[in-house]
Amino acid sequence: ENFSDIEFSFEVENFQKSNRSSVLLDPNQEFSMLDDKNRCLNIYLGSVLTDNDNCMCSVYARYWLLNKTTLPLxxxxxxxxDIAAGQSLEEMEQKRLESEESLDKQLQKDYKEEFNPLMYSYNSSKLLFRNKTQVQIADSVWSNPISLESVGTDGSLIIQEANGTKQFELGVSIKLLTGRFYRTKMISFAPRYILVNNSKHELYYRQTETRTGHLLPADSHFPFHWCDVSKPLEICITRNKDYLWSSSFSINQISEFILKVPHKTPKKKIRRNSATELWHDAFLVNVEVQLTEGSFLIVFKDEHLQEPPYRIENSTGQEILYFQKCLNDAHEILSPYAQVPYLFDVPDVSR
Structure with missing residues (x-):
């Protein structure tokens, strides 16, 4: 049977009808469609002969771009x-005006997984390894170009605010889909950092050396981006107005540690001879930094230690001063032949 007598064209919502073409026994037969701005999207028809000499045809896009952030990418x-076909600057601007929310407020939305993929293509299907893609957030500068061909890899993307101090970091994950979508690569763009509060308490967080703290309710998870790239790329947390801010800590490497959040008015000092007495004037939080599909999850949990993680013993006949190396002015005295439970004031995530 002559399959070339059969012709196909395709029509997708918000696109003009594609070119019309006879069926070829080709796994990558290209069809082009134009959106309302005359930007081109290429889709493909894969046609193969079955064991029964039938022609099986599959329509596919080579790339799906999945925006898993709360930001307009x-x-x-x-x-x-031009931006890629199927995207609308006017629609994004209208949504922004209707919501009447600043970008800062959008960043504080609870992170919910409700996403729609964007079909994406390059104008040139030759030498795919040379094709690269750039990303923009609202009116930021365009990112450095990235390849979409490295299946099975996770990476990150840094985007600078055009006229400000914000720095956006995105996690990028590239997967080859399975089943009937096996010809399609799915590239997911997610927040590089996601703060997860699994404790029973409200927490507040901020970038180190910045003034504005943001609420992180119990049982919630929010994306995090740097508000001032000129400041240290670390964060700190507190519980409420009765507590000081914790020491700063890094969130870009896998780790787990216990964080002390000091009370503003600590109780009268007592001899520290038990784990309970060690942190009678501090709120303890277990912090675990996980990495999954290009995103760091910073998980906060309540900490209820029964035994201290460290104990310092003075086996000499002299008093000694002890302090964490980075806190020379926060030393304490340990009497001869005494011992004391100990917890680091500043977590060392490299341990």
Missing amino acids: LFKAKGSR
Whole structure:
């Protein structure tokens, strides 16, 4: 049977009808469609003969771009003047005006997984390894170009605010889909950092050396981006107005540690001879930094220690001073032949 007598064209919502073409026994037969801005999207028809000499046809897009952030992302091919087909600047602007929310408020939305993929293509299907993509957030500068071909890899993308101090970091995960979608790569863009409060208490967080703290309710998870790239890229937390801010800690490497959040008005000092007495004037939080599909999850949990993680013993006949190396002015005295439970004031995530 002559399959070339059969012709196909395709129509997708918000796109003009594609070119019309006879069926070829080709796994990558290209069809082009234009959106309302005359930007081109290429989709493909894969046609193969079955064991019964039937022609089986599959329609697919080579790439799905999945925006798993709370931010308005735009995509374009490297060297292109236009954003990719199917995206609408007017629609994004209208949504922003209707919500009447600043970008800062959008960043404080609870992170929910409700996403729709964008079909994406390059104008040139030759030498795919040379094709690269750039990303923009609202009116930020365009990111450095990235390849979408490294299946099975996770990475990150840094995007600078155009006229400000914010720095956005995205986790990028590239997967080859399975089943009937096996010809399609799915590239997911997610927040690089997600704060997860699994404790029973409200927490507040902020970037180190910045003034504004943000609420992280119990049993919630929020994306996090740096509000001032000129400040240290670390964060600190507190519980409420009765507590000081914790020491700063890094969130870009896998780790687990206990964090002390000191009370503003500590109780009268007592001899510290038990784990309970060690932190009678502090709120303890277990912090675990996990990495999954290009995103760091910073998980906060309540900590109820029965025994201290460390104990310092003075086996000499002299008093000794002890302090954490980075806190020379916070020393304490340990009497001869005494011992004391100990917890680091500043977590060392490299341990």
